[in-house]
Amino acid sequence: MNQNALKIAVYGKGGIGKSTICSALSLALAERGLKVMQIGCDPKADSTMSLRAGRRLPTVLATMRERKDDFSLEDVCLEGAGGVICVEAGGPLPGLGCAGRGIITALEKLKAKGVYGRYSPDAVIYDVLGDVVCGGFSMPMRSGFADRVYIVTSGENMSIYAAANIASAVRNFGERGYAALGGFILNRRDVENEREKVLALCGDFDSEITGELPLSEKIREAEARGKSFMELFPKSEEAECVRALSRAIFT
Amino acid sequence: MRQVTGLTSTYSSDEFGICSALFELGGLVVMHDASGCNSTYTTHDEPRWYDMDSMVYISAVSEIEAIMGDDDKLIRDVVSAARELKPRFTALIGAPIPYMIGTDLPAVAGIVEEETGIPSIGFPANGMGLYTKGISMALAAVTERFAQGETGRSREPSMNVIGLTPLDFSLNGTAESIWRWAEALGFRRGACMAMGSSLDEISRAGEAHVNLVVSYGGLEAARILERRYGTPWIAGVPFGKAFAERLGQLVLEAAGTGGREMAAYRSVPRAGAAGRDPAPNPARDAARGKESPLLVVGESVYSASFAAAVELELNIPTRVLCPVDTEDVLLREGDRRTPEEDDLIEAFRGAERVAADPLFRQLVPETAEFFDLPHEAFSGRIYDRVNRNMVDVPLDGFIFGGTKAPRGKGPRG
Structure with a gap:
C-alpha cells in the first residue's frame, strides 16, 4: 500500500452533509491527481451515490451474507466519478441485527482482503454514520484505519451537541492510539452567530475550523440531480471552498 | 443443512485454543466474557487444570458493563490482578460479548501494558472461531513478542516443536515420544510451543536449527521464526516406523541446509503408486484388496501424518477429511476440508473404513469398520480410556490388531 496515504474519518450529526462533503472532497483530491478511496460506513449505504450518478453498489456486508468469503475486492470496490474508488460497508436490515458490529466486520474484511494494497490509494475517506453511538462506529478511528477525524457541523445547537460528543470520544480514545482530531468542517445553515458558536466549540477541544461551505442552492440542486456539485458546478464558490478544504487536509 | 451440527459435537473454540496454548507460560490469561466460560474450558478442554497451576481467569462481564461498553x-x-500476581505477560481474550459490542482488546491491552509495564496482548477471538485459529493466534503472538533479538544457532543441533497442545495431542505421552524421536535423531531439545517449555525457553526459539510443526496452530509461529531467523520448518508427526524415518530425514536435511519448508507427508506417494513394494504381510494384503480408502x-x-504413515507402512489408501x-x-492432494457436518x-x-474421534461413529455407515x-x-475427556499415544502404537496393531471400536457405543448408542 501507499505508506504515505492519508486516511481520514468524517463524522457529524445525521443529515449535516457528511456524504455531500466527502464526495466533493474526493473529487477535489482526484482533480489534484490523487488516487482516492471513499468508504461509506453507514447501513444506508448512500455515501458514494453522488459519485455514481445515483447508482448503488453492492455493499460489503450484503455480499458477505450472500457469498461468505467467496468474493473479490472488485465485486465491492467500484469506480465512480473522477476515478474515485467507491465502497459501501452496508449494514443489517433496519431494526434488526447490529449496525456497529457490521461496520467492524466490513472494515476488517476489506483489510483482510488487502484493499489498501490492491488499490494503493493516496487518500482514504471514511464517511461514518451520524454519531459514535457504539463501539462499531469508532472502528474507522481505530489503529490501522483513519489517522485523523474531521467533524462536520453547522451552528445549530443539535449539530454542535453531536459534534462535541464525537470530539469527546476522540479525546477519550487518545490513550488507545486512535486517530487524532483533525478539526471541524463548518457546513453553514446561516443561523445567528454561527461561526462564533463553532469557534467556541473548537476552543473547547483546542481545535480549529479546517474549512467551511456556504448554505447553497447549487448543492441542493446537484443533490436533486444525483451528482456532486463539484461535477455540475466546478467553477462555483462552493467548489472552491471544497478545494480549499482539500488543501487544508491534504497538504 | 449448512452451519448446523445436529448429530455430533462441535470443536473447541478459538478462545479456548488461546488459553490452551498459553496455559504453561506464566501469563495472566483473561477471557473477557460472562462467567461460566472458564468452567467450560477447564471442564472439557483443559486436562492440565487440576495438576498444574495457571492463571486463567474470566472477566465475568455483566449485562450493564456490556451495554455501557465499560472497558475501564x-x-x-x-x-x-497483574500487580498482585506479577505474571510474565497478560493476555486479554475476546469472546462473543466483546465481539458483538466491538471491544478493542488490542487497544485495551496497550493501556494495561502502559499502566503495569507488563507485556500485554489483546486477542480478537470471538468464541465462534475454532480452537485451531486460537492456537495459531496465541503462538504467533507469543513468538512475535518474545522470540526476538539477536541470537545464534545452538552449538549442538536442536529442534523446536511448535503447535503441541493437549487439544490435539492429549496428555497421553505423545509429547514425550516426539522428543525421544527427535533426540534419537541427534537433536537437543529446543522450545516446545507450548507444552513443557517456559517463556524463557520460547524466547530463545531462534537458536534452534529446525522447527517441527505438529499442527496447523504452529504454522504461523514457524513462519515468523523463518522470517526472523531463517529457521526452516517441516510439518509432520512421527507416526509409524516408515513415516517417522522419512520425517526424520527431512528434518535432518532441513537442519543441515537450512532451506526447506514443507509438510513431510506431501511427498509420500499415494498407496498403490508404482514403485511401492512393501514386504509381504497377509493381514495387510487382505486389506489392500479393498478399494475404499481409510478415511482419517x-x-x-496429525491426520495427514497418520494417513501417510498408514500408506507407507501398510500400503492402504487413505484420504484425510x-x-x-x-x-x-x-x-496432500486428494485430502479435503470438511468444515460442515x-x-x-x-x-x-x-465408506468402508474410518479412523476418527468416536463421536463421529454416528455419521458412519453401520457396515464400515x-x-x-x-x-x-472434539470430545473432551469422554474417551480418555481409549485415547492412546499413536506415536508409540504399531500401526498394523492398530489397524489389524482387533482394536476396532465396538459399534453402537456412541452417545446415542
Missing part, C-alpha cells in the same frame, strides 16, 4: 472495569481488574478425520498435520482450520500446504455425512457415504482416534478438542 476490565482495565482496572486486570491491572489490579481430524486436525490436518479436515473439519478444522488449515491451509493447502498442510494437506453435512460435508462429513456426504464423505462417509459408502471404525477405528478410534479420540480428539480432545
